[in-house]
Amino acid sequence: MALKKKPVTGMKDILPAEMAVREYVMNQIRETYGGFGFNSIETPCVEHIENLTSKQGGDNEKLIFKIMKRGDKLRLDTAETENDLADSGLRYDLTVPLCRYYSNNAATLPVPFKALQMGSVWRADKPQRGRFRQFVQCDIDILGDPTRLAEIELILATTTLLGKVGFKGYHVRINDRNILKGMASYCGFPEESFDQVFIILDKMDKIGMEGVAAELLEAGYEKEKIDQYLALFGSVTPDAAGVRSLGETLKDVMDPEMTENLAAIMDSVNSIATSQFDIIFDPTLVRGMSYYTGTIYEIQVDGFPGSVGGGGRYDKMIGxxxxxETPACGFSIGFERIITILMEEGFTVPGSTEKKAFLIEKGVSADVMTAAIQEAMDERAKGVCVLVSQMNKNKKFQKENLQKEGYTEFKEFYREALK
Amino acid sequence: MALKKKPVTGMKDILPAEMAVREYVMNQIRETYGGFGFNSIETPCVEHIENLTSKQGGDNEKLIFKIMKRGDKLRLDTAETENDLADSGLRYDLTVPLCRYYSNNAATLPVPFKALQMGSVWRADKPQRGRFRQFVQCDIDILGDPTRLAEIELILATTTLLGKVGFKGYHVRINDRNILKGMASYCGFPEESFDQVFIILDKMDKIGMEGVAAELLEAGYEKEKIDQYLALFGSVTPDAAGVRSLGETLKDVMDPEMTENLAAIMDSVNSIATSQFDIIFDPTLVRGMSYYTGTIYEIQVDGFPGSVGGGGRYDKMIGxxxxxETPACGFSIGFERIITILMEEGFTVPGSTEKKAFLIEKGVSADVMTAAIQEAMDERAKGVCVLVSQMNKNKKFQKENLQKEGYTEFKEFYREALK
Known part of the structure; x- marks a missing residue:
């Protein structure tokens, strides 16, 4: 029987050249985050269907690859809905499994706990260019720290990593869910309208200030409120001073400690970070997931649409x-996005080892073959990569291809060596 | 809604201590196999159901985690069997996906192609101690080399790796499917009985020579044939000379080039390998999978039951x-088995970086916190791991726990520093 040769819809085979970049970046991630005291952990790719459909995953819950029950538990005759047939599914993010992991293992984990997760997640999204149904997520989370030390460390760790893999000219946009609410409240929007207002506000990038105004108006909000709201955004400077001044404005509707906290995060990051990025207060930053309770942030790279990472504080979710009740704060980098950018820019893995190829003619004696392999083993022991390969009929073509793979030295072993 | 806290049946959460060992071993694998010119590749964890049920997976095909169709394609009303509901499943090994990968990408891959795969596979086996339903496999394969160079390189790469992670006193048992057949043929067993005879022979480890004799008798074979067969096993020495002498005996039923090939593999490995293992000719070695066509091998570690790795030549499978038609030869190491042995032996990851912990009292000023983080960043830039953490109320307990995690130096930052 012939195999289906293509991968399943929306998933991909990874070729050696991309794998080399992926492994390099993964090593940088482990090394950098390890230096900040993050511990690698892993959860199974398969998760209880109940955990995946507990309303914490937002729209991702519609995209679950569900796994069928097995054996006697699979009852086709009595099944009425697909949920009668599935007992588990592939995880669609690393946050829900992290919560399960933490509650299962809290007794043996340090407090606070700094977790690093790198792993595949699956979403049955509509396949489109550059977006896959299996992709790697890379999350760092600090569980059990209610203070801004968590946010500062997460931002510094992530930006240190991005610097190491060569990113420059990017921005960390930061906001706080409480400021979002405070601004809406200050302008007279009722609390029950916040979700709708923020969904519209979140389109600022795409439709601009005027578009947001039009949509708010269409949604039935009073023009006066809308004007006041948008004027408030216009009046804010994108720095810590802007946050503090906004805090002064909002002091009747929100605790000034909240704005001071965000301003202090920005001060601290600005004073410490040596690398090439800006931290920008962006009061229009919303971030989709409903579980965020405080600080939220996102990274944008100049010249690339969308974000290469984001996260925030989610103090209520684990509880x-x-x-x-466990305070929690995380930062997820867009691993696949980073790989795509590096591949497009022709990134080459730095400091690769020396690569030699030994080509062995067909039919050499056992002694010649053994001698060639012995020589290869001696080189390998010194850290050199040595490929020992059959010599192909078209040796020139073989060598050209090996040169493309980074082999710089060749040695040939012939039958003639016998004589 | 409360989460289910435990992982799904038969799968496990991996704690930081085990993760550190796993990552260390994975790095050794990448480095060692990379030095032999193997290229890392990756296939999706999800595979077409047709590919998974194409009869190449043996009994593993009964253990597939099947993934339900989605959207309009899921037709509960007309589904008669579970196969009407599933369009894909989780891979149960890395060999079937490798064949698909090779056929999908052969045009862009080098010839011969040396592939390294490390990845999770899933089998809905009966859960039991130490055996999990998600586990990592680590395979190296050489595709496109029909000569014994492939076997020699695979054995040397694998044993070099085992040496690097500290294994000693192990044996590589080696045989050839053709010798198995030759011996049975020589003693008059008809070809159609080979499968049954080899299944019984495969129990030698467990039931011994007498047990094998009894089962063959029970299966209806003549005592004379059985006696001759078992006497032939008894007459063979476990070295290259034994292989050659057996070749002499079997010269009427099999091509002596086949025994010479195996003997030459053993000679070459013996003359090159510097590490602490024996290569042993074991004519009773069968290995289960029916796709093997030539050399087969397995690694046993003294004091641990079962094998820590195995493989062989499978020249017909890809075709x-x-x-x-593509000659192919592989070696799979028992990654989980190796991790279990290392964990049981209290293995500690060598050459870990220096680890310091900075503890920050609750309520320190922004300046003190920033200064502490700045100092941590300076140390991190020098390669030191620095954890910056809230100081817990029970500082002594916190430090003891951090010491268990490998933190050797502590520095404390207090509110008092303000004054």
Whole structure:
């Protein structure tokens, strides 16, 4: 029977050249985040269907690859809906499994706990260019720290990493869910309208200030409120001073400690970070997931649409799941996005080892073959990569291809060596 | 809603201590196999259901985690069997996906192609101690080399790796499917009985020579044939000379080039390998998978039951799948087995970086916090791991726990520093 040769829809085979870049970046991630005291952990790719459909995953819950029950538990005759047939599914993010992991293992984990996760997640999204149904996420999370030390460390770790893999000219946009609410509240929007207002505000990047105004008007909000709201955004400077001044304005509707906290995060990051990025207060930053409770942030790289990473504080989520209230804060980098950018820019893995190829003619004696392999082993022991390969009929073509793979030295072993 | 805290049945959460060992071993694997010219590749974890049920996977095909169709394609009303509901499944090994990968990408891959795969596979096996339903496999394969150079390189790469992670006193048992057949043929067993005879022979480890004799008798074979067969096993010495002498005996039923090939592999490995292992000719070695066509091998470690790795030549499999006849040979190491052994032996990751912990009292000023983080960043830039953490109320307990995690130096930052 012939195999289906293509991967399943929306997933991809990874070729050696891309794998080399992926492994390099993964090593940089482990090394950099390891230096900040993050511990690598891993959860199974398969998760209980109940955990995946607990309303914490937002729209991702519609995109689950569900796994069928097996054996006697699969009852086709009595099944009425697909949920009667599935007992588990592939994880669509690393946050829900992290919450389960933490509640399962809290007794043996340090407090606070700094977790690093790198792993594949699956979403049955509509396949489109550059977006895949299996992709790697890379998350760092600090569980159990209610203070801004968590945010500062997460931002410094992530930007240090981006600097190491060569990113420059990017911006960390930062905001706080409480400021979002405070601004809406200050302008007279009722609390029950916040979700709708923020969904519209979130389109600022795409439709601009005027578009947002039009949509708010269409949604039935009073022009006066809208004007005041948008004027407030216009009046804010994108730095810590802007945050503090906004805090002064909002002091009747929100605790000034909240704005001071955000301003202090920005001060600290600005004073410490040596690399090439700006941290920008962006009061229009919303971020989709409903579980965020405080600081939120996102990274934009000049010249590339969308974000290469983001995250925020989600102090209520673990408690909701487990009954143990646990402050939590995370930063997820867009691993696949970073790889795509590096591949497009023709990134080459730095400091690769020396590569030699030994080509062995067909039919050499056992002694010649053994001698060639022995020589290869001696070189390998010194850290050189040595490929020992059959010599192909078209040796010139073979060598050209090997040169493209980074082999710089060749040695040939012939039958003639016998004589 | 409360989460289910435990992982799904038969799968496990991996704690930081085990992750550190796993990552260390994975790095050794990449480095060692990379030095032999193997290229890392990756296939999706999800594979077409047709490919997974194409009869190449043996009993593993009964253990597939099947993934349900989605959207309009899922037709509960007309589905008669579970196969009407599934369009894909989780891979149960890395060999079937490798064949698909090779046929999909052969045009862009080097010839011969040396592939390294490390990845999770899933089998819905009965859960039991130490055996999990998600586990990592690590395979190296050489595609397109019909000569023994492939076997020699695979054995040297694998044993070099085992040496690097500290294994000693192990044996590589080696045999050839053709010798298995030759011996059975020589003693008068008809070809159609080979599968049954080899299944019984494969129990030698467990039931011994007498047990094998009894089962063959019970299966209806003549005592005379059985006696001759078992006497032949008894007469063979476990070295290259034994292989050659057996070749002499079997010269009427098999091409002596086949035994010479195996003997030459053993000679070459023996003359090159510097590390602490024996290569042993074991004519009773069968290995289960039916796709092997030539050399087969397995690694046993003294004091640990079962094998820590195995493989062989499977020259027909890729051709059967793709229509392109391609010689192939592989070696799979038991990654999880190796991790279990290392964890049991209290293995510690060598050469870990220096680890310091900075503890920050609750309520320090922004300046003190920033200064502490700045100092941590300076140390990190020098390669030191620095954890910056809130100081817990029970500081002594916190430090003891951090010491268990390998933190050797502590520095404390207090509110008092303000004054």
């Amino acid at each position: 909701k799941f487990t009954g143990m | 059967k799948f793709t229509g392109m």
